[in-house]
Amino acid sequence: MTETTGWLFDVYPSSEGMVVWLLDDEGKPTAFVDRYEPYFYASGSREGLRLLRQRLSRIKVPIRTERVERTEFWSGRPLEVLKVSTPNLLAYGHLARVAGRLEGIELFNCDIPLPQVYLFERNLFPLARCRLDCDTEGRIGAMEALDSPWSTNYAIPPLRVMGLRIEGGGVNPNHSRRGRLEVELDGATYTLEPDDPAELIHTFNSLLESHDPDLIITEWGDSFIIPRLMSLSGAAGVPLLLNRDPRKQKVASRRARSYFTYGKTVYQAGARTLFGRWHVDRCNSFILGEAGLEGLFELARIAKIPVQRTARTSTGTCISNMQMELAVRDGILIPWRKRRAEEFKTGLELLTADKGGLTYQPVLGVHENVAEIDFSSMYPTIMATYNVSPETVGCACCRNAVPEINASTCQRREGLVPKTLRPILEKRARYKSLMQEAGSKKERGVYDRRQCAIKWMLVTCFGYLGYKNARFGKIEAHESVTAYGREKLLQAKEVAEARGFALLHALTDSLWVKKEGATETEYEALREEMARATGLPIGLEGVYLWIAFLPSKVSPKIPVPNRFVGVFTDGRVKIRGIEMRRSDMPPFVKKAQAEIVRVLSEAGSVEEIKAKVDDALEVLSGHLVELREGRVPLNELVIRKRLSKDPLSYKKKSILAEVAGELVSRGVALRPGEKVDYVITDFEGRSGGPRARAYATMDGSCGYDVGKYTGLLLEAAGTMLAPFGYDYQRLVEIAPLSA
DNA sequence: AAAGTACGGGG
DNA sequence: GTGTACGTACTTT
Numbered sequence: 171m172t173e174t175t176g177w178l179f180d181v182y183p184s185s186e187g188m189v190v191w192l193l194d195d196e197g198k199p200t201a202f203v204d205r206y207e208p209y210f211y212a213s214g215s216r217e218g219l220r221l222l223r224q225r226l227s228r229i230k231v232p233i234r235t236e237r238v239e240r241t242e243f244w245s246g247r248p249l250e251v252l253k254v255s256t257p258n259l260l261a262y263g264h265l266a267r268v269a270g271r272l273e274g275i276e277l278f279n280c281d282i283p284l285p286q287v288y289l290f291e292r293n294l295f296p297l298a299r300c301r302l303d304c305d306t307e308g309r310i311g312a313m314e315a316l317d318s319p320w321s322t323n324y325a326i327p328p329l330r331v332m333g334l335r336i337e338g339g340g341v342n343p344n345h346s347r348r349g350r351l352e353v354e355l356d357g358a359t360y361t362l363e364p365d366d367p368a369e370l371i372h373t374f375n376s377l378l379e380s381h382d383p384d385l386i387i388t389e390w391g392d393s394f395i396i397p398r399l400m401s402l403s404g405a406a407g408v409p410l411l412l413n414r415d416p417r418k419q420k421v422a423s424r425r426a427r428s429y430f431t432y433g434k435t436v437y438q439a440g441a442r443t444l445f446g447r448w449h450v451d452r453c454n455s456f457i458l459g460e461a462g463l464e465g466l467f468e469l470a471r472i473a474k475i476p477v478q479r480t481a482r483t484s485t486g487t488c489i490s491n492m493q494m495e496l497a498v499r500d501g502i503l504i505p506w507r508k509r510r511a512e513e514f515k516t517g518l519e520l521l522t523a524d525k526g527g528l529t530y531q532p533v534l535g536v537h538e539n540v541a542e543i544d545f546s547s548m549y550p551t552i553m554a555t556y557n558v559s560p561e562t563v564g565c566a567c568c569r570n571a572v573p574e575i576n577a578s579t580c581q582r583r584e585g586l587v588p589k590t591l592r593p594i595l596e597k598r599a600r601y602k603s604l605m606q607e608a609g610s611k612k613e614r615g616v617y618d619r620r621q622c623a624i625k626w627m628l629v630t631c632f633g634y635l636g637y638k639n640a641r642f643g644k645i646e647a648h649e650s651v652t653a654y655g656r657e658k659l660l661q662a663k664e665v666a667e668a669r670g671f672a673l674l675h676a677l678t679d680s681l682w683v684k685k686e687g688a689t690e691t692e693y694e695a696l697r698e699e700m701a702r703a704t705g706l707p708i709g710l711e712g713v714y715l716w717i718a719f720l721p722s723k724v725s726p727k728i729p730v731p732n733r734f735v736g737v738f739t740d741g742r743v744k745i746r747g748i749e750m751r752r753s754d755m756p757p758f759v760k761k762a763q764a765e766i767v768r769v770l771s772e773a774g775s776v777e778e779i780k781a782k783v784d785d786a787l788e789v790l791s792g793h794l795v796e797l798r799e800g801r802v803p804l805n806e807l808v809i810r811k812r813l814s815k816d817p818l819s820y821k822k823k824s825i826l827a828e829v830a831g832e833l834v835s836r837g838v839a840l841r842p843g844e845k846v847d848y849v850i851t852d853f854e855g856r857s858g859g860p861r862a863r864a865y866a867t868m869d870g871s872c873g874y875d876v877g878k879y880t881g882l883l884l885e886a887a888g889t890m891l892a893p894f895g896y897d898y899q900r901l902v903e904i905a906p907l908s909a
Numbered sequence: 910a911a912a913g914t915a916c917g918g919g920g
Numbered sequence: 921g922t923g924t925a926c927g928t929a930c931t932t933t
Contacts (some may be wrong), residue, residue, distance in 0.1 A: 281921085283921090424921095427921090427922095429921090429922060429923090429924090430922090430923095430924045431922070431923065431924070432918090432923085432924085432925070433916090433917095433924075433925050433926070434915080434916080434924095435924095483921080483922095484921090484922070484923085486922075486923065487921070487922075487923095490921095490922095490923090526925080526926085527918095544920095547919095621920090622920075625919070625920060626919080626920095628919085629918085629919045629920090630919095630923085633923060634922095634923055635923095636923080640922085640923055641923095643923075677918095678918085722928070722929090723928080723929065723930090724928075724929070724930095730927085730928070731927085732917085732918075733928090746917085746918090747917075747918095747928085751916095751917070752915095752916060752917075753916070753917090754915065754916065811914090811915065811916090812915075812916085814913095814914065814915070815914095820913085820914085821912085821913065821914095821932095822912080822913050822914075822931075822932050822933070823932075823933095824913080824914065824915095824930095824931065824932070825931085826914085826915085827914090
């Protein structure tokens with residue numbers, strides 16, 4: 171037996187067992203194999219289980235069965251089940267599917283990806299520092315993690331990184347369908363010509379061989395680069411050596427899909443993942459874009475999901491996996507899919523229960539010396555504090571009433587959701603305080619990206635609680651959380667008003683309050699009392715020198731929640747709901763509005779703003795001139811929108827539908843949820859030609875619609891300047907001044 | 910005016 | 921292998 175130490179790099183099933191890759195201290199990779207027997211549980215009648223045994227014995231795969239006692243999730247009561255296991259990892263999925271089709275039995279723990287259960291059972295996690303014993307063939311005898319996923323101070327192995335992209339600066343190559351391949355290694359860039367496929371694949375293979383990267387980071391690798399390399403390799407008859415594992419010839423593919431979530435259709439490109447090496451696609455990974463590699467690694471470690479999968483999964487799936495880990499550890503049976511219907515409720519109860527977060531209309535206009543006080547991670551904290559979990563809500567044993575709605579949460583049994591959330595909340599808090607103490611900007615950045623990744627887990631966790639088909643979800647649990655939330659916000663409001671503060675605005679977990687002449691210390695004392703009264707952590711987001719609650723654009727006398735601009739005493743600017751926050755505004759307009767905001771933010775009071783308005787108008791006129799003279803580069807004018815449906819099924823001929831139709835006619839496959847970039851060339855369609863062009867098909871000679879972009883710019887400027895006397899109409903009147 | 914379509918929230 | 925809101929703004933008919 172030889173002992174090895176290193177970082178756990180990757181885990182995947184093979185015919186011999188689980189393949190486990192380790193990177194040693196120098197970053198040298200080695201593959202080991204671990205024997206492992208995955209299992210599922212079945213419960214049912216004697217006859218049902220007999221039928222199950224009989225059916226499975228007909229499949230030529232070795233299985234073992236054993237009667238064991240586990241805990242039923244919903245009731246918490248013991249249940250005798252049949253444990254069915256097999257040493258054949260590749261046949262496991264088939265066995266579970268066959269069993270799943272049988273009548274009269276119910277399956278548990280049958281649909282968890284094998285690398286994940288393997289990690290649960292071995293108490294390991296991706297990127298864990300590990301020690302293992304193995305024989306001369308690389309078979310693992312014993313293996314253990316030397317650090318904990320809850321550690322905030324861990325080392326990441328030295329990784330060799332290769333970058334891949336298509337030249338052409340950010341254009342989606344699926345839409346432009348042209349451009350050479352750029353390979354980045356150790357700061358050097360190699361450009362590969364596609365004219366001779368055999369030559370290209372040979373060159374690419376030799377770069378892979380000489381640098382042997384652990385991680386390939388691509389832009390559009392899942393949807394374009396890797397599929398294209400594979401087809402070139404096929405056409406040239408030269409094998410592509412992307413995998414590090416010599417036993418695996420092909421890369422793993424998962425189909426692309428469009429799905430509906432949080433009110434919108436999103437598109438996820440098909441995944442192309444590697445064996446013994448990681449491929450992550452910047453353009454197909456939410457968490458990489460949001461929290462960088464540090465955030466990705468943090469999630470992989472705590473959620474115990476291999477890195478390539480973590481990169482492409484939702485943060486909700488991460489938290490769901492953590493719930494499953496706790497369930498496995500505690501012997502709780504994991505339901506295959508949710509079957510529980512919503513419990514009966516009267517119409518009135520539904521009305522009360524479905525209210526969601528509480529909102530108070532803001533007081534329109536500019537206010538000075540306003541404090542913003544926010545509950546920290548309100549919903550997850552409520553779940554953890556009040557033990558709100560699908561299996562604890564509406565339990566028979568307790569009468570611990572949830573405010574407003576007819577529900578209760580169990581006081582005797584800790585719920586799976588709160589149990590999962592507690593260490594996550596605690597770890598995020600530790601990262602936040604480490605950020606305060608950090609010695610360097612770089613160190614602070616690392617902690618920030620890790621806490622950001624965790625934040626996203628917490629955000630989606632609440633959504634999962636309410637989805638009626640979620641594995642660990644129940645609508646009453648969701649409603650209980652919002653009911654507690656409303657009560658807490660109301661309590662905080664009452665504390666403020668009792669102390670003589672006026673409430674200017676409140677939204678779900680945030681309050682904006684003001685008292686004439688109040689000092690920061692007084693606001694801090696108020697925060698303290700709110701925290702005491704509600705029993706939940708609350709933070710003073712800051713004191714605004716001034717804040718403007720902006721009106722609705724449709725009805726200028728009506729305030730809208732969450733549409734404001736404010737400047738804190740420390741100089742920070744906070745903005746919600748206006749054009750520069752929208753992803754479908756062109757960068758040019760967003761930057762111009764940001765510049766106007768910056769100029770106004772130099773004012774420390776309402777009185778001073780008036781003087782700054784003239785400076786803001788200067789900024790505006792500079793941008794107007796730039797537009798009019800045709801000097802704005804096209805990439806600054808790109809509008810990016812998400813297709814909500816198939817390009818051909820649009821009922822109204824919007825610009826987006828038009829551009830998408832044009833791309834489709836050029837042979838581009840566009841799917842619901844995909845984003846399309848375009849530049850408006852002739853909004854009114856006066857030329858008779860296209861009103862807009864797909865950015866991917868444009869070249870330097872194309873012009874843009876000056877009038878339309880001027881309109882967008884004036885709208886954005888008007889949003890900011892209307893409270894100070896310059897609304898859109900007025901700006902249109904004076905715009906010629908700037909010509 | 911009505912209907913269709915897109916976006917933000919979270920820190 | 922996700923997690924099907926809801927209000928505002930703008931465009932199209």
